[in-house]
Amino acid sequence: MKSAVVQLPGLNRDRDMIAALTKISGKAPVTIWQTETEIPDVDLIVIPGGFSYGDYLRCGAIAARMPVMQAIKAKAEKGVKVLGVCNGFQILLEAGMLPGALMRNASLRFVCKEIKLEVANAETEFTRAYAKGQIIRCPVAHHDGNYFADAETLKSIEGNGQVVFRYADGTNPNGSINDIAGVMNARGNVLGMMPHPENLIESAHGGNDGRGIFASALDVIAA
Amino acid sequence: MIKARVTVTLKNGVLDPQGKAIEGALGSLGFSGIGGVRQGKVFDLELAETDKAKAEETLKAVCEKLLANTVIENYSIALS
Numbered sequence: 001m002k003s004a005v006v007q008l009p010g011l012n013r014d015r016d017m018i019a020a021l022t023k024i025s026g027k028a029p030v031t032i033w034q035t036e037t038e039i040p041d042v043d044l045i046v047i048p049g050g051f052s053y054g055d056y057l058r059c060g061a062i063a064a065r066m067p068v069m070q071a072i073k074a075k076a077e078k079g080v081k082v083l084g085v086c087n088g089f090q091i092l093l094e095a096g097m098l099p100g101a102l103m104r105n106a107s108l109r110f111v112c113k114e115i116k117l118e119v120a121n122a123e124t125e126f127t128r129a130y131a132k133g134q135i136i137r138c139p140v141a142h143h144d145g146n147y148f149a150d151a152e153t154l155k156s157i158e159g160n161g162q163v164v165f166r167y168a169d170g171t172n173p174n175g176s177i178n179d180i181a182g183v184m185n186a187r188g189n190v191l192g193m194m195p196h197p198e199n200l201i202e203s204a205h206g207g208n209d210g211r212g213i214f215a216s217a218l219d220v221i222a223a
Numbered sequence: 224m225i226k227a228r229v230t231v232t233l234k235n236g237v238l239d240p241q242g243k244a245i246e247g248a249l250g251s252l253g254f255s256g257i258g259g260v261r262q263g264k265v266f267d268l269e270l271a272e273t274d275k276a277k278a279e280e281t282l283k284a285v286c287e288k289l290l291a292n293t294v295i296e297n298y299s300i301a302l303s
Contacts, residue, residue: 057289057290058292061289061292065288065289093294094292100294101292101294101295103237103238103240103295104240104241105240106238106240107240108240108241108244146238146240148237148238148294148295149294150236150294175238175240
């Protein structure tokens with residue numbers, strides 16, 4: 001399976017993401033610059049974390065309106081998998097590719113620590129390597145990760161199994177409604193999540209709990 | 224040229240932790256009896272346009288497409 005990583009001014013987790021994808025799939029991902037309107041033929045497009053455009057206006061707001069996002073949207077409509085992590089999640093929400101919004105953390109503080117995640121839906125293209133209800137470790141590092149959706153949207157995403165990850169064991173670091181840490185679109189090929197699974201994929205990281213997301217999406221789940 | 228001011232505020236029912244923190248700070252400064260603090264954003268814009276109706280139409284699109292995230296925010300437009 002082939003993958004791509006999006007690069008925009010201010011995104012700074014692209015190198016971690018490239019390293020994770022390379023180590024897990026055995027193939028380096030192609031990189032896509034913000035002005036590109038033609039995206040190569042890949043199975044997975046990843047928008048990494050960071051502070052695109054300095055988080056001006058709202059996190060992800062400017063990036064979501066760059067030409068490359070139109071091209072990514074078109075790819076997603078054709079069924080290509082798209083994963084947004086942290087600022088990547090904010091960008092997917094601002095681009096209207098996922099439901100809801102991310103707001104300032106309830107504590108008003110930037111949080112950088114390890115939390116627990118519950119795999120709320122293990123029947124997705126991104127979580128097949130896990131079991132439903134499995135609790136995994138994962139790092140978070142963000143200032144605006146407080147997920148919000150109106151009552152109607154919340155009911156619909158909860159009912160459709162679009163809530164893929166929840167903060168578990170009282171580790172919700174940001175006040176997200178229903179402890180939501182990751183959501184996907186109705187079709188199931190676009191996932192956004194605040195935690196950073198790319199930073200927990202090998203023993204040098206102190207664990208590999210995050211590996212399953214990439215192994216699932218890249219179809220390289222170890223037997 | 225038309226000058227405009229756009230005000231973007233959080234919708235009712237959307238929690239505003241920054242507003243709460245400002246309210247708390249007001250209390251600690253000794254301003255008693257102030258509640259319900261909500262914060263937002265103000266944008267001043269200049270349009271190379273003379274027709275107010277057209278300017279308003281443009282500004283509405285500007286708000287919907289960029290200045291406000293209508294999932295959580297409302298906007299209002301004032302022309303001067």
